[in-house]
């Protein structure tokens with residue numbers, strides 16, 4: 001009786017373990033797709049950190065350039081992109097290429 005029970009328990013443990021492994025895989029896959037969508041957002045952030053922090057601050061708080069923490073509420077993605085491409089006032093143009101400008105603009109347009 002005892003040994004039958006332990007075999008049953010062993011079987012249960014195994015299937016729980018297998019199920020756990022299976023769901024871990026599923027989770028990892030989900031985490032992967034999640035990080036892919038994040039990647040485009042953080043790519044904008046990365047480019048920002050490379051080209052814009054000097055004047056706009058590491059947390060968008062503004063240094064010699066204005067605070068950009070709510071810039072997405074002020075301008076749409078398109079307008080931000082054109083500011084980045086063309087510069088404005090004391091902000092130089094051509095800091096990044098057109099593709100990078102679009103990526104940063106998308107990221108900044110979500111700051112509201």
Ligand code: HEC
Pocket residue numbers: 048051052053054055056064065066067068071074080083084088089090091092095096104108
């Ligand atoms: C040399 C300093 C400098 C750098 C580098 C710089 N900016 Fe600026 N930025 C400014 C200044 C100064 C202004 C204000 C321009 C004006 O007077 O209209 C500004 C304005 C802006 C605005 C409009 C803000 C508003 O509220 O009107 C955006 C958006 C912006 N910058 C984004 C960026 C991005 C993105 C980068 C990196 C690609 C960047 N800036 C790099 C100096 C800089």
